[in-house]
Amino acid sequence: MRKLILVAGLLASSLSVASAKELLNSSYDISRELFAEINPLFVAHWQAKTGETLTINQSHGGSSRQAQAIIQGLRADVVTFNQSSDIDVLHQRGNLLPANWRERLPNNASPYYSTMAFLVRKGNPKNILDWADLTQGDVSLVFPNPKTSGNARYTYLAAYGAAKQRLGADAARNWMIDFLRRVVVFDTGGRGATTSFIERQLGDVLITFESEVNNIIAQYPDLELQRVVPATNVLAEFPVAWVDRNVTRNGTAEQAKAYLEFLYTAEAQQLLANFFYRVHHPEVIAANADKFPQTNLFTVEQVFGDWEKVHTDHFANNAELDKLLAEGRRSR
């Protein structure tokens, strides 16, 4: 009987919640702490501006999986992903938003960005300063599997792009074989790779987003891990979009748009910088200059073509990545 009352209460509460204005933000795996701080700021901002009380709900997962859920009916109002191809999918497979979603907000609809960085052990014993140092001596590496992780795809492209600039196309290919051969474990996702590096003590260098590197250092202060940002590096955009079909159905078009525009304000950009994401707002950049080493960033499109081409050329079955791995195994 008590269970029945509880059930009735829960039903009633879930129904009553549904009548208030809500936004659902579908985001990538590791952005929970970030949006847990941004959301209250926006709720306060929106309340002050319109008098309306808003609730913002969060869903987190691998961004390809998140996109798939939205195509299958998850009514997310906005997406904040770490790979633009996962937003393109929403247009291609579900026609949930227009093809030109990148043009609807500044900076390619990417309010913040990051790049790749190395996490090395205390005192940087292997003296790793740039990409070229990763293939010296017996240095071993940890990063996730580029087949399953967007994070690792960026690592692969950053390493390859930098090698091409440094060595030219042919030598870069040989360097990549050596580079990939040194990976001790390919975990499926970023958090798994962190566990391998920290808990299992595998590898000399963990390669992941600069923002994540800084968060890991803060998470494990006793280990005195160090960050190294290579000089030539890839631009990793974090694109956002409102999902037209869902906001129309939910009646939240205005709120969703305002929420994403809010990410470009000085207030939100400072918060993003606190989480070690690089931002566009000039004043915030000036105030946080010491946090972000100067790097020479190239875009994936400049070096490798659009993401579809990148996928077929590098990450599809038996494409470049598979070939490089196979050649590395043969030469061992």
Place this chain on the structure above:
Amino acid sequence: MTSKLGASPLLRRVLIGTGVGLSVLLLLTPLLLIFIAAFSAGIGGVISNLRDADMLHAIGLTLLVAGLTVPINLVFGTLIAWCVTRFTFPGRRLLLTLIDIPFAVSPVVAGLLYLLLYGSNGPFATWLDAADVQLMFAWPGLVMVTVFVSCPFVVKELVPLMSTLGTEQEEAAVLLGASGWQVFWHITFPNIRWALLYGVILTNARAVGEFGAVSVVSGTIRGQTNTLPLHIELLQQDYNATGAFIAAALLTLMAIATLVVKAILQWRLQRDH
């Protein structure tokens, strides 16, 4: 010719020792470790994690899903068992085999099936859309897949028992003028209540702990469609190992509570007779 197995005291001790040792190693130690890890950050850590709004919601949602699944499967399972043991009809064996499907397929497949059927690309999408009914990625979807994966428990407990019991008592009752409901309540139910109770307990345990199917249709919206097993995974990914173990300890407590309830009911019912 040969001595009976267990007649040798040494053999008996070795066998009992192995049995107890393995149970401690495989069952008790991991359980204890969960609680030790949960309390590793002290009682304050436990309280602050338990008072977290998302954690509270996950607990409530898990109880809601189990609270709806158990009665649905209780009624459904009894009806099916009654059907296949009290009537002969063409397709009876087929029905008995169909009932096993939820056990035969992986829970992930079950989740995907429901997503295909009731999701945005499914045959009912237009109709559901027009009625503005959201089944998948909302609590009704969680209940639907949990009902699916746990529906065989009650049937599987009842069918063998009801087959052995036979129909004589019920036929006698009918001849004496009892109505259908009277036959069920006074003859059938007292005979099957143990099996029914056991089925309910297994259903409840499965409903509370289900991960695979639920993870496919949940959409993992924190504070909305996150059940306790899903919440454990999320906490783990948030580097909150203590929180994950506290949630795991809660699930374990629910399981232990289920076993205790079963023991108490059994004891009371035995005392009554």
